[in-house]
């Protein structure tokens with residue numbers, strides 16, 4: 001039994017899978033990548049650039065930027081805001097979001113042009 | 123150029139939805155914009171359709187009322203969900219709202235209106251402490267968002283800590299959803315509020331409900347206690363809980379095993395959009411900057427209104443009342459006939475007085491600074507330890523701004539949203555209103571031709 005599901009009497013649609021560093025993670029349609037990872041017991045998915053500290057969800061609502069991931073080659077997406085899509089390939093660890101503000105062009109794993117460059121208003 | 127709408131409303135929480143609906147009823151042509159894919163804001167955060175929840179109201183008080191407003195609004199106004207607003211400008215009586223649509227492939231979109239209602243809510247206010255960056259340590263609101271928005275319980279063995287009445291619904295929500303809540307640690311006295319005469323304001327019932335849930339699950343709720351350190355190699359395994367004196371200095375400590383900590387020391391209103399427009403701000407009862415408004419929720423900039431947490435942290439009921447008042451003012455200022463409704467203003471005054479009493483009953487006391495060690499990160503993004511902040515101060519940085527320039531706290535991805543309050547406290551000042559020319563991070567490609575001007579200014 002699953003208490004939160006019972007609580008709201010959920011009748012969830014069939015799960016789909018995304019792959020996280022090659023391993024399958026189940027998702028209920030509509031869940032964010034961050035929620036799916038956290039729910040699957042994956043608590044961290046990148047390391048910081050100075051202290052190499054593990055990071056995952058912190059604020060859960062898109063303000064702390066701790067949860068950055070690379071999805072299908074697009075780096076620096078906030079996992080807590082990004083709704084998962086069937087077949088998404090999420091890569092974690094040393095790559096995603098390591099480069100901080102401004103991004104590093106080309107870190108997106110050959111996905112294209114300036115997809116990774118982000119301006120944060122400084 | 124003639125603006126497309128009479129009123130643009132940013133934020134689909136209780137304040138924005140009530141404001142948009144009221145303005146629309148009063149005859150305005152309204153557009154409502156929110157970054158999230160679903161309406162509700164923080165309090166009425168909706169589950170995705172994929173769950174087919176038959177009883178979604180189990181997670182929120184008053185969801186039915188909100189849903190009715192939302193359905194009515196959708197039928198009479200334009201609603202742009204999944205639209206992040208990154209800049210607003212105002213010139214010659216027209217407000218231009220610059221958005222990005224979509225969560226991955228972002229498309230720029232611009233909305234123009236004669237008036238603007240800002241109802242962008244707040245985010246959690248965490249305090250730094252040793253281990254706060256370990257995976258498994260979440261903000262209290264973050265834990266709540268996982269549950270309300272994704273039906274994910276933040277952890278198996280969870281500790282809830284911080285200060286303020288918000289800890290109770292978070293703990294009750296987690297316990298009700300199956301987590302083993304090891305304790306709720308309130309840094310202020312847990313009875314601070316019960317003695318307050320304003321408890322009669324009607325909040326008592328809700329608080330008692332949470333208390334009953336906690337009692338049923340045998341969750342201890344302790345006042346004058348705080349989590350002062352989190353431990354674990356790569357993820358949280360236990361926390362140090364301290365009994366505090368009245369200044370929040372630890373008196374004694376013990377260890378509590380847990381895989382998750384959900385904590386928060388209040389909220390920070392999100393002010394980048396009103397600040398971009400030049401709206402005046404003031405320090406709220408807890409020192410947080412909030413938008414200055416008159417009794418009609420008008421900001422200092424003509425045609426710009428603010429409601430909900432933007433004008434001071436006060437919860438969902440006050441947010442809705444403020445939204446309604448703001449919607450009426452916007453309509454009246456655009457020449458619609460809006461009869462006065464003193465009852466509504468009196469209601470706001472009562473709720474605002476209650477909110478102020480809450481802020482005063484649950485302050486942040488200076489003793490937390492003593493929980494930090496030299497190597498404790500103050501800024502998570504730029505990984506700035508306390509020692510670097512102290513060094514900057516020794517070099518003569520006497521205010522938060524100079525500390526930021528020398529030691530770089532608040533210069534990373536989050537732009538000081540997480541550490542700004544703490545850095546201000548360490549520098550001995552009230553936090554300043556944020557100056558962020560771009561309210562949401564955007565990709566360089568989106569800054570090309572059509573949306574270039576705001577950056578050049």
Ligand SMILES: Cc1cc2nc3c(=O)[nH]c(=O)nc-3n(C[C@H](O)[C@H](O)[C@H](O)COP(=O)(O)OP(=O)(O)OC[C@H]3O[C@@H](n4cnc5c(N)ncnc54)[C@H](O)[C@@H]3O)c2cc1C
Nearest residue numbers: 133135136137157163164165207242243245263430431438
């Ligand atoms: C994470 C979190 C969880 C919370 N959970 C609860 C709870 O469970 N119970 C409770 O009593 N209180 C909760 N609160 C307190 C909450 O602030 C109030 O209860 C209430 O939701 C405030 O209403 P509001 O309309 O002012 O703002 P909100 O409800 O916060 O709505 C603001 C809306 O504005 C949108 N927005 C903000 N900036 C932008 C932008 N730049 N572009 C586009 N859209 C934008 C946001 O997406 C959001 O939907 C929570 C707060 C936080 C931060």
Ligand code: FES
Nearest residue numbers: 060062064065080
């Ligand atoms: S968890 Fe903070 S931005 Fe995603």
